[in-house]
């Protein structure tokens with residue numbers, strides 16, 4: 452099969468580098484365009500990233516000398532791009548919104564990691580295993596905005612992946628959840644490069660993460676669990692979530708400690724583990740290249756999941772859970788873990804692109 456030519460906006464950052472690593476041998480997609488800020492524009496990629504390159508592999512040789520484009524230079528976008536992944540940070544969310552809309556207007560679908568458009572009602576925020584049917588809002592978005600082939604799809608905040616799929620699996624099995632109290636232990640790479648200063652985070656934890664991290668953890672699930680209406684996504688309003696987010700000295704892998712209270716029927720521990728164990732969704736049915744075989748892996752050992760040992764489960768795309776036990780205030784508590792730059796960022800967005808291709812929305 453002829454591969455689709457694709458671009459990375461924000462190719463020099465942590466998430467951008469992860470795309471380059473993960474897409475090296477992708478069966479459907481081939482990176483042919485790299486773009487970043489004016490600081491990097493005009494330089495060969497290897498020179499633009501220099502010591503910022505954080506991946507465990509060398510820069511792929513076909514990309515090493517590719518000249519980085521300025522994200523804002525729309526005239527230099529190659530004609531044959533099928534779509535772009537957006538992993539840019541900019542001084543304001545409005546600037547990111549504007550850039551992504553401009554690409555969509557130029558007939559280039561944008562699959563974004565940035566939070567700027569997460570609350571735009573006609574832009575879906577997708578986790579492939581949970582709300583793949585939200586892609587049906589894309590024709591509404593195209594009509595609303597006069598887009599022809601272009602559109603924008605976003606990924607949620609990286610922290611959500613560590614607990615939302617296990618929660619969705621229970622809801623989907625008929626065990627409705629009333630309340631969640633969540634404490635997240637976020638890895639350093641979640642802050643991008645260079646991220647948190649080493650003197651701040653070594654031998655320490657930081658009980659605050661800027662950028663509205665706790666608010667995102669509390670509210671983004673409501674859009675993801677929502678339904679498609681005539682004008683966009685209608686939020687789910689049936690779960691209350693309270694979140695605390697803490698930065699910890701772990702390089703990759705966000706951990707979440709979750710206490711959950713059910714609405715009516717409380718399943719047994721064995722039933723919860725069975726539901727997680729058997730959970731599969733459309734990406735697994737379609738056997739998409741980046742779909743984990745088992746989206747949720749329950750680890751029986753009482754000292755798991757651990758970031759160092761479990762973040763790379765199933766190519767970094769599986770959610771590892773463990774320590775399911777009774778909660779003395781709510782009904783149960785458990786620990787969830789996901790790889791923030793893979794499942795929570797580049798890998799999750801690649802899975803979304805595969806889903807969109809399988810639905811004929813990118814060609």
Ligand code: NAP
Pocket residue numbers: 460461462463464465466467486487488489490491492522523537538539540541542564565566608609640641642643644645791792795796
């Ligand atoms: P990062 O390491 O700081 O990289 C930022 C990228 O944006 C770089 O390529 C940078 O290019 C580019 N950029 C900066 N200013 C720009 C401008 N004015 N115009 C155009 N491009 C500009 O950040 P990151 O961690 O990769 O995160 C990228 C996005 O993904 C963010 O929106 C972040 O919230 C989101 N995200 C991150 C994670 C994670 O775990 N890290 C997870 C989920 C989502 P230069 O190198 O040229 O400055």
